[in-house]
Amino acid sequence: MEFAFTDEQQMIAETARAFFAEHATSERTRRAMAGEGIDLALWRAFCRELALSGIGIPESAEGAGLGLVELAIVAEAAGAQVAALPMLGSLALAGQAIAAGGSEAQRTQWVPPLIAGDRIAGYFHDDRMLASGGRLTGGSRFVAHGAIADLFVVTDMRQMWMVRADAPGVTVTAQTSMDQTRPFAHVMLENAPGEILPDPGAALGAAQRAAFIVVAAEALGGAQACLDRTVAYAKERIQFGRPIGSFQAYKHRLADMMIEIEQARSAVYWAACAVDEGAGEADMAVHAAKSFAADTFFRCAGDMIQLHGGIGFTWEHDAHLFFKRARSLQTMLGSGNWHREKIAAMILGEAA
Secondary structure, eight states: OOOSOOHHHHHHHHHHHHHHHHHSOHHHHHHHHHTTSOOHHHHHIIIIIIOOTTBTSOGGGTSOBOOHHHHHHHHHHHHTTTOOOOIIIIIIIIIHHHHHHSOHHHHHHHHHHHHHTSSOEEEEEOTTOEEETTEEEEEEEEEETGGGOSEEEEEOSSOEEEEETTSTTEEEEEOOOSOTTSOEEEEEEEEEEOEEOSOHHHHHHHHHHHHHHHHHHHHHHHHHHHHHHHHHHHHHOEETTEEGGGSHHHHHHHHHHHHHHHHHHHHHHHHHHHHHTTOTTHHHHHHHHHHHHHHHHHHHHHHHHHHTGGGGGSSSSTHHHHHHHHHHHHHTTSOHHHHHHHHHHHHHGGGO
């Protein structure tokens, strides 16, 4: 399995990094946090001008094709800036589900506007969902960007439905979330009309694989940004007449962060490559990538705050944006312990 980027992948990486570094600034992110938790202008520029939103979605479903390695590259670049975008829910979960398990009419109706940024979708699971005669009753308190969604993709792990946000019986209440760049909403369905996806197995598999990799890649990008910003600070901050980065204990902490990040990088791109190549280890790889990368990001975000000293604890510094995103990613789409239990079951079988 080849882990080096191709020339095309390297170009995508450079383009995505430059775009988010220029446009996903701290000022714009903080404005989004004060509003609905989305930088809508950035999202539309990403979808329409950069034209990378269709990556990972097959051309047969109006996407740009390519694979999850390329999708991970884009998610890593977005994560490095803690961009306030609905990439996870709208594209990685809902978009992938409709593209893989929807009918031709459903794909034609919804995938192009999701890719173009004209529509935003939310996604949630409710294993107690009641479905009767095309009507759904259930809900979730943790729907990312649910307050601005036009459509919800809903699953109980057996079936999957699409529910319009403006349909009768749908109630959406914005929540106060730790990560204000990815706010949650409480979505309730009371006998709401739902449109079933004809192939829920394919939809669920595609959505989960893409989402696990996007979250892991976001975490990788965030962890690397924590290290890069801390290294830059270590060169500038003077204590006892010398840069603090010259002190041995400080350098050891930076080295520990670097080692963790490189391990996470291997896990993320191993998982993306395994899925793209249809390797038998793909399911294990995505669980490993999500758990390891999310935990690495959380540790690096904590180290970033500590190694910045007093300034790292202030609202004015961006360290808390990374820490909140890291803490959110740890519990999103299953905790690290849940993913490790899945890996144990795959290796040990009944003995697990």
